[in-house]
Amino acid sequence: MAGLVRTVGRRFFSAKATTGLTGMAVAKDPHVALRVLYTKTLAALEKLPKDAAYRQHTEGIINDRFDLVKTVPDVEELERKINCGQIEQVIIQAEAELSLARKMADWKAWEPLVSEPPEGQWKWP
Amino acid sequence: MAACLGRLLHSSGNLLRNGGEHRFAHLKRQAFHAGARALCSNASGGLTTIRPQDEVMRNQLTVFGEYVAECLPKYVQTVQVTSQNELEVLISPEGVVPVLSFLKDHHNAQFKSLADIACVDMPTKPYRFELVYMLMSLTYNSRIRVRTYTDEITPIESCYSVFKAADWYEREAWDMYGVYFSNHPDLRRILTDYGFEGHPFRKDFPLSGYVEIRYDNELKRIVQEPVELAQEFRKFDLSSTWETFPAHRQGSKPLMDTQGRGHEAPLEENPAEEKK
Numbered sequence A: 001m002a003g004l005v006r007t008v009g010r011r012f013f014s015a016k017a018t019t020g021l022t023g024m025a026v027a028k029d030p031h032v033a034l035r036v037l038y039t040k041t042l043a044a045l046e047k048l049p050k051d052a053a054y055r056q057h058t059e060g061i062i063n064d065r066f067d068l069v070k071t072v073p074d075v076e077e078l079e080r081k082i083n084c085g086q087i088e089q090v091i092i093q094a095e096a097e098l099s100l101a102r103k104m105a106d107w108k109a110w111e112p113l114v115s116e117p118p119e120g121q122w123k124w125p
Numbered sequence B: 001m002a003a004c005l006g007r008l009l010h011s012s013g014n015l016l017r018n019g020g021e022h023r024f025a026h027l028k029r030q031a032f033h034a035g036a037r038a039l040c041s042n043a044s045g046g047l048t049t050i051r052p053q054d055e056v057m058r059n060q061l062t063v064f065g066e067y068v069a070e071c072l073p074k075y076v077q078t079v080q081v082t083s084q085n086e087l088e089v090l091i092s093p094e095g096v097v098p099v100l101s102f103l104k105d106h107h108n109a110q111f112k113s114l115a116d117i118a119c120v121d122m123p124t125k126p127y128r129f130e131l132v133y134m135l136m137s138l139t140y141n142s143r144i145r146v147r148t149y150t151d152e153i154t155p156i157e158s159c160y161s162v163f164k165a166a167d168w169y170e171r172e173a174w175d176m177y178g179v180y181f182s183n184h185p186d187l188r189r190i191l192t193d194y195g196f197e198g199h200p201f202r203k204d205f206p207l208s209g210y211v212e213i214r215y216d217n218e219l220k221r222i223v224q225e226p227v228e229l230a231q232e233f234r235k236f237d238l239s240s241t242w243e244t245f246p247a248h249r250q251g252s253k254p255l256m257d258t259q260g261r262g263h264e265a266p267l268e269e270n271p272a273e274e275k276k
Helices: A030-045 A053-071 A075-082 A087-107 B025-039 B055-071 B093-105 B166-177
Strands: A006-008 A011-013 B015-018 B076-081 B087-091 B113-121 B129-137 B142-150 B211-216 B221-226
Touching (some): A030 A075, A030 A087, A053 A087, A053 B055, A075 A087, A087 B093, B055 B076, B055 B087, B055 B093, B087 B093, B093 B129, B113 B166
Parallel strands (some): B015 B076
Antiparallel strands (some): A006 A011, B076 B087, B211 B221
16 A cells, blocks of 8 residues: 655654554554553563563563564554554554553463362363 | 564473374374385375375464463463364463453464354263363464363353453353353353253253143143153164274273284383384
8 A cells, every 4th residue: 555655743644545444443643652552561561570471472572563663654664564464453452462461460370370170171082 | 474473482380282182193193104104005105195294383383382371371271282283272260361361462362253162061070061262363364272171060250351252152151051150241041942941961961851842722822841752762872893993092002003913912012012
């Protein structure tokens, strides 16, 4: 979807007319939205212990994407570099990860196994 | 689509089994190949009837399974990949909502679609009902199964807050098996008749049921009466008189190995040919 890119100041606005997906509106300013979401997610991840695998992997993913958001001003090029669908879909993924990171702190999912299965429970047939 | 999986660290406590019921699949495959090469090969000596194994897919699923076990060590008991390259995560019942939320929301998982919730009744097991959640990821074109266990009286957390589709699937599990879901918005019967008593898919529920209905001309309505079979129920023994899978026999050595050689006396060694 090549198109003219309007610029206002330093920021680029996507000239996309539509995402092509029902119910998904074009994001007005994806860089700002992603910046806010990634910052909040990293703050939520700070509450988990440093050695938790979930925190390490998620921080890696978020930091990679955050770096791309900070360095790539053009929206289409950002979509291509992140390589996970359209930027609106990336925003939805970021919102999901934020809510998950907050819930993980409540569940404490990094602790060791809470209950072993009884003998023979998983034997098949 | 992007394979956004990060580099994995070695997982700590959880077991990874390749093909639960085919635990020694790699051993068996070599022996089977050796025997099969003699039995089914074409003129040039190539194997013709061996099902091709997708090792790449299997490795990807194994890697992702280890990743899930590593991120959620509190709930994941085992992870296995079946012989048909299907990933299964076996969890404890306290972890239904956390594991499903993780699989739905996490960047590397994104299993946004709940395809089905099935229940399996195995009365011989300590927790007789096994719940199977089947998830599908559209971004990564991948499926995963999450399995837990419960019994008749232990409630399990409803995943309606994670997947709205779970509404009717859990109603069906309740109606057919009697698995109770806590925090479900509307847990009532969905498939059985309005006054129906019992849970029909349980193994101890008879095939003909307990009641039958007929139209009563005096009362001018349908009445329920205890079922009367015209003929005594016949149970056929459909199992073959010959042993079908000597290599999968529980607990004892097969009488003959895969090469067709019998044993006169019990063998002390050679574990490659004696399978359990």
